[in-house]
Amino acid sequence: MKSTPMTTWSRVVMNEACAELLRPLPHREFAALEVSGRAWQDFGFASYRSVDFPAFDLCADPLPERFDLVIAEQIFEHLLYPYRAGRNVHAMLRPGGWFLISVPFLVKVHNYPIDCTRWTELGLKHFLHECGFPLAPIQTGSWGNRACVTANFSGWVVYDPESHDLTNEPEFPYHVWALARRDP
Numbered sequence: 001m002k003s004t005p006m007t008t009w010s011r012v013v014m015n016e017a018c019a020e021l022l023r024p025l026p027h028r029e030f031a032a033l034e035v036s037g038r039a040w041q042d043f044g045f046a047s048y049r050s051v052d053f054p055a056f057d058l059c060a061d062p063l064p065e066r067f068d069l070v071i072a073e074q075i076f077e078h079l080l081y082p083y084r085a086g087r088n089v090h091a092m093l094r095p096g097g098w099f100l101i102s103v104p105f106l107v108k109v110h111n112y113p114i115d116c117t118r119w120t121e122l123g124l125k126h127f128l129h130e131c132g133f134p135l136a137p138i139q140t141g142s143w144g145n146r147a148c149v150t151a152n153f154s155g156w157v158v159y160d161p162e163s164h165d166l167t168n169e170p171e172f173p174y175h176v177w178a179l180a181r182r183d184p
Contacts, residue, residue, distance in 0.1 A: 007158070009151065014177055034073075078113070096183070
């Protein structure tokens with residue numbers, strides 16, 4: 001996944017870090033599902049499908065298909081029942097399948113259609129464990145800094161490499177992400 005000229009400042013590091021998590025995996029053999037969005041459609045999966053939120057209610061029921069990878073970027077904060085959704089993702093994965101999730105943390109409330117939840121790295125890791133994923137192998141990351149957090153109070157800011165600092169201030173995470181694997 002590459003950052004485009006229209007990538008928001010907050011997502012530059014997250015996009016690259018998430019891609020780095022997937023590159024070592026045999027992703028070219030994966031049947032992938034992306035929940036809400038098409039950012040990963042050209043990553044090189046064997047097959048790719050996208051479903052749109054909120055039309056597809058991840059909290060209601062899992063899809064009947066099984067996937068090697070499910071990607072949910074910036075969706076779980078909008079769910080009234082994230083644990084149900086996490087268990088549904090787990091059910092949609094083949095044994096040994098992977099779940100890549102990213103969520104905001106220090107970001108203003110953005111009702112699309114609602115905004116409910118935030119997680120730190122530790123919280124996201126344990127959330128995924130409660131959804132059925134083994135705890136120890138879950139990989140997490142986060143990025144943010146005061147300048148980016150403050151700048152985005154007025155709206156999403158398109159990244160300008162000339163003026164936007166990508167230095168991470170761990171105590172000001174804008175985005176948090178994790179890669180979890182279902183037991184084989």
